[in-house]
Amino acid sequence: MLVRERILETALKMFRTYGVKGVTMFDIARDCGISKKTVYEHFVDKQALIDEGMQQLLTNHINYFTECLQTTDNAIEEMVRNMKYVTNLAKTLNPVMLYEIQKYHPDTWKSIESFKEDGVLCNIKKNLKRGMTEGLYRQNLHIDIVARMRQLQLEAPFDQMQYPANQFEMPEVMEQVTAHFILGIATIKGHKLANQYLQIKEDE
Structure with a gap:
C-alpha cells in the first residue's frame, strides 16, 4: 500500500473511532509508523485529510449502492x-x-448534505421505481414523499435524542x-x- 493511501486509511479509521477534533496529525503519523513531516508531505493540513477522507467514504457508499442495484434479484432484496x-x-x-464535522467543518458538511440529496435520496427513488415496476410496491406511491420518509428513517437510528444508545440497539432499530x-x-x-428477506413469520 502506498504511503498516501496508508495515511488516508489510518486517518479515516481514527476519525470514525474518535471523531475529528481530538485526532491530531501527530496521532495519525504515530499510528502509521511514520514521521509527522511525511504526513504533511502528502496532505497540507488536517482539513485536507478530512475532506479527502469523507469524499472517499461517500464514494464507497455510491459504489456499493450501484453494485447492490446490479446484483440483487429484486427491489426488496436491494x-x-x-x-x-x-x-x-x-x-x-x-x-x-458527524457532529464535529457539521459544527467545525461546514464546507465538508456541505458535501455530506449533497450526498444525502444526490446519493441516498436518489438511490431510494430508484429503488421505489424498481419495486413498482416489479409489482412488489404499490402503484399509487408518491415517490418524492415516500423517498424522503425513508431517508428520515435511515437517519433516525443515529439520533441519540430519539434512540439513546443506552436504551436501544441501533441494528434492531434499523431492522x-x-x-x-x-x-x-x-x-x-x-x-x-x-x-422471506426479513425472516418474518406468516402469523406475525
Missing part, C-alpha cells in the same frame, strides 16, 4: 441489503464524527423501521418476499 450495509457501517462510526417501511409500501406479492 433495500434489505442496503439496510444491512448502513447498519454495519454504523457499528464502526462514532456519531461524534424494525425497515420492516415497517417495506410492509407499508409492498403489494401482496411484495409481502411474501419481504417475509
Whole structure:
C-alpha cells in the first residue's frame, strides 16, 4: 500500500473511532509508523485529510449502492441489503464524527448534505421505481414523499435524542423501521418476499 493511501486509511479509521477534533496529525503519523513531516508531505493540513477522507467514504457508499442495484434479484432484496450495509457501517462510526464535522467543518458538511440529496435520496427513488415496476410496491406511491420518509428513517437510528444508545440497539432499530417501511409500501406479492428477506413469520 502506498504511503498516501496508508495515511488516508489510518486517518479515516481514527476519525470514525474518535471523531475529528481530538485526532491530531501527530496521532495519525504515530499510528502509521511514520514521521509527522511525511504526513504533511502528502496532505497540507488536517482539513485536507478530512475532506479527502469523507469524499472517499461517500464514494464507497455510491459504489456499493450501484453494485447492490446490479446484483440483487429484486427491489426488496436491494433495500434489505442496503439496510444491512448502513447498519454495519454504523457499528464502526462514532456519531461524534458527524457532529464535529457539521459544527467545525461546514464546507465538508456541505458535501455530506449533497450526498444525502444526490446519493441516498436518489438511490431510494430508484429503488421505489424498481419495486413498482416489479409489482412488489404499490402503484399509487408518491415517490418524492415516500423517498424522503425513508431517508428520515435511515437517519433516525443515529439520533441519540430519539434512540439513546443506552436504551436501544441501533441494528434492531434499523431492522424494525425497515420492516415497517417495506410492509407499508409492498403489494401482496411484495409481502411474501419481504417475509422471506426479513425472516418474518406468516402469523406475525
